[in-house]
Amino acid sequence: MYRSHTCGELRKNHCNETVTLSGWVQKSRDKGFMIWVDLRDRYGITQLMFDEERTPKEMMEKARTLGREFVIQVTGNVIERVSKNPNLPTGDIEILVTELTVLNESLVPPFTIEDKTDGGEDLRMKYRYLDIRRNPVRENLIFRHKVSMAVRNYLSNLDFIEVETPYLIKSTPEGARDFVVPSRMNEGQFYALPQSPQTFKQLLMVGGMDKYFQIVKCFRDEDLRADRQPEFTQIDCEMAFVEQEDILNAFEGLTKYLLKEINNVEIGDFPRMTYDDAMKRYGNDKPDIRFGMEFGELNEVAQHKDFKVFNQAELVVGIAIPEGNSYSRKEIDKIIDWVRRPQVGALGMVYVRCNEDGIFKSSVDKFYDQEDLAKWAEKTDAKSGDLICVLSGETNKVRAQLSALRMEIAERKGLRKSNEFAPLWVIDFPLLEWDEDSARFHAMHHPFTSPKPGQIELLDTNPGEVKANAYDLVLNGNEIGGGSIRIHDKETQAIMLRHLGFSEEEAVAQFGFLMDAFQFGAPPHGGIAFGLDRLVSILGGQETIRDFIAFPKNNSGRDVMIDAPSPLDKLQLDELSLALNLKP
Incomplete structure (x- = not known):
């Protein structure tokens, strides 16, 4: 013993x-x-x-x-x-x-195995097995386990059945890039690793499983950042004989349960916001509503004077920074420099000081009087002591720029508190989005998302106006889940694929198995997928998912501990019928 x-x-x-x-x-x-x-x-x-x-x-x-x-x-x-x-x-x-x-016995560790270590991130990633011995990492992994168990218990009690779906599947052209796997036994042919179990869970609904879930690995060969990994974990769910309201109620319940069970936080009914409202009020489709600073659109009160910058803009929009009038001119200049960075891309910023005596002082006093600036304050809900920041330009670009500024200011002022939780449903997304590079529409979610009832006819006349029967769950400015009511009949699916640029032959080659299944009594169905890594990190008071993954990849998609990816030897390549131009 x-x-x-x-x-x-x-x-x-x-x-x-x-x-x-x-x-x-x-x-x-x-x-x-x-x-x-x-x-x-x-x-x-x-x-x-x-x-x-x-x-x-x-x-x-x-x-x-x-x-x-x-x-x-x-x-x-x-x-x-x-x-x-x-x-x-x-x-x-x-x-x-x-x-x-x-x-x-043990060699001398390359860093101290204590809560506060002297090891840098790269070193700790290389010796991750030692890093796991430290309390913060170990506790994060135990925390992840508790969240996963709570999810399983909640869904199982609602009669969901956990079903495993395949990892070696067919590559599809939609979405992010696939990781592909060559088949040795089928020369010249390839599997793909799943970006999600989407079609399989729909087939399970055709199979009568009724309520399915799976905590599953997914893979996307895309650019990386702190909250994204090439392999990630989803809580994947699907239900049959449901409408959007049924999905929202079921998984709002799951989220409330997790917040109570894991964080001892009770939340009331989640607010709902349309995609169009989210973009207009916050500049993005996953707004952080723990704090204010909502957008105020200023076109009608800013484009009547001789200020060409505003007059030539598609959108003039501002936010009011609470108590921002306390900023010095030097601090305001730093904010202007921040929005001019290439990562944000604004050409400049107009500002208005809302003084305690009710007098406004702006960087454009030459063009606007006190009556004009008072209207700006009204539109942005600015109070005495606030600072109004105004950007202008092309609508989509300027909204993204001001959204980035809003989040940066909130971070600086400590408004994004990790122990506060503000969930939000965003609904009524566009079904399609235009891609400038390919000069065609792409599915905003995926090709199996159903349009809102009565809108499919718009695909022929005004496809950009069609709304999707889709929804995202946002928590503290992060999308933690997204889903939709699915198309469940062959004809509608064929229409959707045609509008996405698939020929009839391509549609059959890529998705014929699914459309064939729809002919055998497919029920109405819909679902949602939560990003488990991101959900766990937010519930744990952090936003970097690597801290909650046992063996994460770095920002280049590499596992520095096992040195992967790595080359294959020639024998393996020959067995897979792969010829690479290898350097001598």
């Missing part, structure tokens, strides 16, 4: 018991006549004691050889500590060791 107890469970009531513990050496302190060793496992730390009056000399010498991260087993008696440690659950006791076995 390697251990009778863990290193986190012994208390004063265990005194005088003989116990066996195993774990890693956190640190040791040698006072000559006495040695203390902190022994750590997943559950906590227990102090070991070696006393030259009660410990054999050979064991004292052996204890002196113990280095950090040595794996050891000890047997000893639980005794009350003379100098107690109130910061440890086990701080009232220690183990007077009678037997010591070194199970495995």
Whole structure:
């Protein structure tokens, strides 16, 4: 028996018991006549004691050889500590060791295995197995487990069935780039790793499964950032015989349950906002509503004077920064420099100080009087002491620019509090979006999303105006889930694919299996998928998903620990019928 107890469970009531513990050496302190060793496992730390009056000399010498991260087993008696440690659950006791076995020695770790480590991110990623021993990383992984179990319990209690779907599937041209897998047995042919189990969960509805879910790995070969990985995990769900309201109610319930179960936070009914309203009021389709600074559109009160910058703009729009009038001119100039960065792309910014005496002072006083600026304040809901920031330009671009500024100001002012949760449903998305590069419409969600009832006829006359029977769940400015009511008949699916540029032959080649299935009594159905990595990080008070993934990739999509991706040798390439122009 390697251990009778863990290193986190012994208390004063265990005194005088003989116990066996195993774990890693956190640190040791040698006072000559006495040695203390902190022994750590997943559950906590227990102090070991070696006393030259009660410990054999050979064991004292052996204890002196113990280095950090040595794996050891000890047997000893639980005794009350003379100098107690109130910061440890086990701080009232220690183990007077009678037997010591070194199970495995350790090299000196490349960084300290403590809460606050001296290891940089790259180093810790290379030795991720050591990083996992640290409390913050271990606790994040345990937290993820708790969220996953809560999801499974909630959905199982609603009669959802967890079904595994294939990882080796057919590549499709829509969406992000696929990771492809060559088939050795089918020369010249390839599988793709799934970007989602979309078509399979629809086929499960055709199969009568009624309520399906799966916590599943998905793969997208796309550009990376802090909250995106090439492989990620979804809570994938589908229901038959439902309308949009049924989906929203079911998964609003799941989100409320998680907030209560995991964070002990109770939330009322989630507000709902159309896509068009979200873009108009916040400049993006996943607004953070924990704070204000809603957009005020100023065209009608700013385009009547001789200020050409505004007169030539498609949209003039502003926000009021609470108490922003306290900013110095130098601080305002830094904000202007920030919006001019290439990542934001604004050409400049107009500002208005809302003074306490009711007088407005702007950077465009030459063109606008107090009456004009008062109307700007009304449109942006600015109060005395606020600062109005105004951008102008092409509608979509300027909304994105002002949205970025809004989020930056909120970050600087500490308005994005991780212990506050503000969920929101965004509904009525456009069915299609125009892509300038390919000069054609693409599905905003995916090709299987149903248009709103009565709008399919608009596909022939005004496709950009068609609304999708789709919805996103937003939490604290992050999309944590998205879904739609699906198309469930062959004719409608064929119409949709035609408008996405598929010929009849291409539609059959790519999605014939699904349209064939629709001919065998496909029920109305819809679903949603949550990004588990992102959901867990937000519930955990963070927004970087890597912190909650056991073995994440870096920003280049590499696993620096195992050095992947890596080249294949020529024999493997030949077996897969792949010929690469390899450098000599």
